[in-house]
Amino acid sequence: MSGWSVEALGEDALLLRFGDCIEVALNQQVHRLAARIAARRPPWLQDLVPAYATLALFVDRFALPADIDPLQEAERWLRAQAFDVGDVGDVGDAIAIPGRLIEISVRYGGEDGPDLEDVARHAGLSMDEVVVRHCAAEYCVAMLGFAAGFPYLLGLDQALSMERLDTPRTRVAAGSVGIGGAQSGIYPRQGPGGWRIIGRTDLVLFDAVRTPPTLLAPGDRVRFVDDTVTPPATKRAAS
Amino acid sequence: MSVRVLAPGLLTMLQDGGRTGFRHLGVGTSGALDAHSHAIANLLVGNAADDPVLEITLAGPRLRFDRATRIALCGAQIDARVDTQAVQGWRRVDVPAGCELVLGACRRGARAYLAVAGGFAAPIILGSASTDLRAGFGGLRGRMLATGDVLPIIRAARVVAPSVDGIAIATWWIDPAPDVDFNAPKVVRVLSGRDALAPGDALFAESWRVDAASNRQGLRLQGPALSLADVRERISEPVAPGTIQLPADGQPIVLLADAQTHGGYARIGHAIAADRARLAQLRAGDVLRFEPCVPAEARRLAAEQQQRLARIALAIAARAPQLRSVIS
Numbered sequence: 001m002s003g004w005s006v007e008a009l010g011e012d013a014l015l016l017r018f019g020d021c022i023e024v025a026l027n028q029q030v031h032r033l034a035a036r037i038a039a040r041r042p043p044w045l046q047d048l049v050p051a052y053a054t055l056a057l058f059v060d061r062f063a064l065p066a067d068i069d070p071l072q073e074a075e076r077w078l079r080a081q082a083f084d085v086g087d088v089g090d091v092g093d094a095i096a097i098p099g100r101l102i103e104i105s106v107r108y109g110g111e112d113g114p115d116l117e118d119v120a121r122h123a124g125l126s127m128d129e130v131v132v133r134h135c136a137a138e139y140c141v142a143m144l145g146f147a148a149g150f151p152y153l154l155g156l157d158q159a160l161s162m163e164r165l166d167t168p169r170t171r172v173a174a175g176s177v178g179i180g181g182a183q184s185g186i187y188p189r190q191g192p193g194g195w196r197i198i199g200r201t202d203l204v205l206f207d208a209v210r211t212p213p214t215l216l217a218p219g220d221r222v223r224f225v226d227d228t229v230t231p232p233a234t235k236r237a238a239s
Numbered sequence: 240m241s242v243r244v245l246a247p248g249l250l251t252m253l254q255d256g257g258r259t260g261f262r263h264l265g266v267g268t269s270g271a272l273d274a275h276s277h278a279i280a281n282l283l284v285g286n287a288a289d290d291p292v293l294e295i296t297l298a299g300p301r302l303r304f305d306r307a308t309r310i311a312l313c314g315a316q317i318d319a320r321v322d323t324q325a326v327q328g329w330r331r332v333d334v335p336a337g338c339e340l341v342l343g344a345c346r347r348g349a350r351a352y353l354a355v356a357g358g359f360a361a362p363i364i365l366g367s368a369s370t371d372l373r374a375g376f377g378g379l380r381g382r383m384l385a386t387g388d389v390l391p392i393i394r395a396a397r398v399v400a401p402s403v404d405g406i407a408i409a410t411w412w413i414d415p416a417p418d419v420d421f422n423a424p425k426v427v428r429v430l431s432g433r434d435a436l437a438p439g440d441a442l443f444a445e446s447w448r449v450d451a452a453s454n455r456q457g458l459r460l461q462g463p464a465l466s467l468a469d470v471r472e473r474i475s476e477p478v479a480p481g482t483i484q485l486p487a488d489g490q491p492i493v494l495l496a497d498a499q500t501h502g503g504y505a506r507i508g509h510a511i512a513a514d515r516a517r518l519a520q521l522r523a524g525d526v527l528r529f530e531p532c533v534p535a536e537a538r539r540l541a542a543e544q545q546q547r548l549a550r551i552a553l554a555i556a557a558r559a560p561q562l563r564s565v566i567s
Contacts, residue, residue: 007433008430008534009477009478009479009482009506009509010430010481010482010509011430011481011509011512011534011537011538011541012479012512013477013479013512015477017474020473020474021474022474034263046259046260047259047260047261047262047263048263049262049263049477049500049501050263050476051474051475051476051477051501052475052476053474053476053494054476054477056262056476058259058262058478060259060478061538061541066542069534069535069538070535137287143475143501144263144264144265144500145265145475145499145500145501146265146499146501147259147265147373147374147499148264148265148266148267148371148373148374149264149539150265152475159353170331187374189374206264206265206374208365208371208374208377208381209364209366209376210265212264213261213264213365214264214265214267217263217264218263222533
């Protein structure tokens, strides 16, 4: 077993570590291994949780005999699968990256994207150019977290990168598309938030009674499509 | 049958044994914070240990029962009366049709659990009836109780409470110590986390006061600011109930059942599962200490807690009076 190290996360979870930075290549290793583990899912595996550079395996200790150490058992099982670097690494990339390509229509600027102007000013671009660049990139859903269905999207054009608001908004509308540092994300539900909001989608990112409940899954790829309706008399401009 | 909410209390909601299998979608576990009290309340009324109950926080609701039924209150020591009759926790109470259950302040502890024979009817969403307050689903439309709500009760499948005219309070009760014991020192045992402190034992050298901003997501603690041995920025990684985070202000946060699935703060430890009930019962201003623990010890303590619960289940079953089957 190589390519990752193993840590305990409390009593009930193993944390497999591929690294400790945010990089697309590392994150794709996480998703490749997650897909392989999911395909052979053992009955004690309660949750399989990808993050940027780590993958947690939550073990249902009641699914194992009482005298077995659940984390040792999980580690033993992992080793027995003989996943190797070819399963997760950059070599042998005949293995496709799991995940679908999802298009997300966004209305940029105005009330839907109150921070578009600030992001444009910060980037030294016109607002139109920010939208073009935001839509040109293909993003990877590094993980879903913070809130149910909230995707952390890697792949943002780094010219658009901008730190979060010093003081988070108390209310961000559901479907708001934001920029937080070097990433993009989408708020599934109205609530407080500190990301720079540049637009909004009508797609429902989380609905607990829908199957599956989230629009996106970890490892999916995302493209944004400009769906802004610009009144004929006006045009977005940088200033 | 059903229960009508005449007044909701401070923060009352439906919780069961919690939700697993959806953390990869950002859906946390939710569930009763004090799972031990929750289980005993259910067992006392003949329900399955992880059935939905009402979790009551600090100040309780006023409820009206439309039929005679059997109830049990466990967890925090809470002022309770049925009409004018005071009732106590950790025992069976048979209540008549039309009665009012008036729950007051939690005198000791923070969370009381009300179980009703048959169980509260709530849709199973993503495998659980628990209310997920942060995501806004589960329980009663994803929220806490409000005045005027009507909570349907499942007709008890196995047993029904005697149809009493008055109130019948069992003469025996369950002693939940040491799992719930308000006289015991407030000590929580901790497994090491990924991130070391400087000095390494700083978490154990101090006592910690529970901040009023604590909630079901996390217990916020106040004390001398802690420092990390390595202050580099962290990236978000999976976290879980029990994880002890250290934000930049040096004041630790112990995550509870409504924990987010990922967090970017340093993880300086993990409160062991066997001490979660104790954490759930802490109130703002309470002072606690941490003690170091190792995985084998944590597993032993969790297994012993399970054995105590199994013995309590047997004791309750042995006490079952002549129970009638439901005829429908």
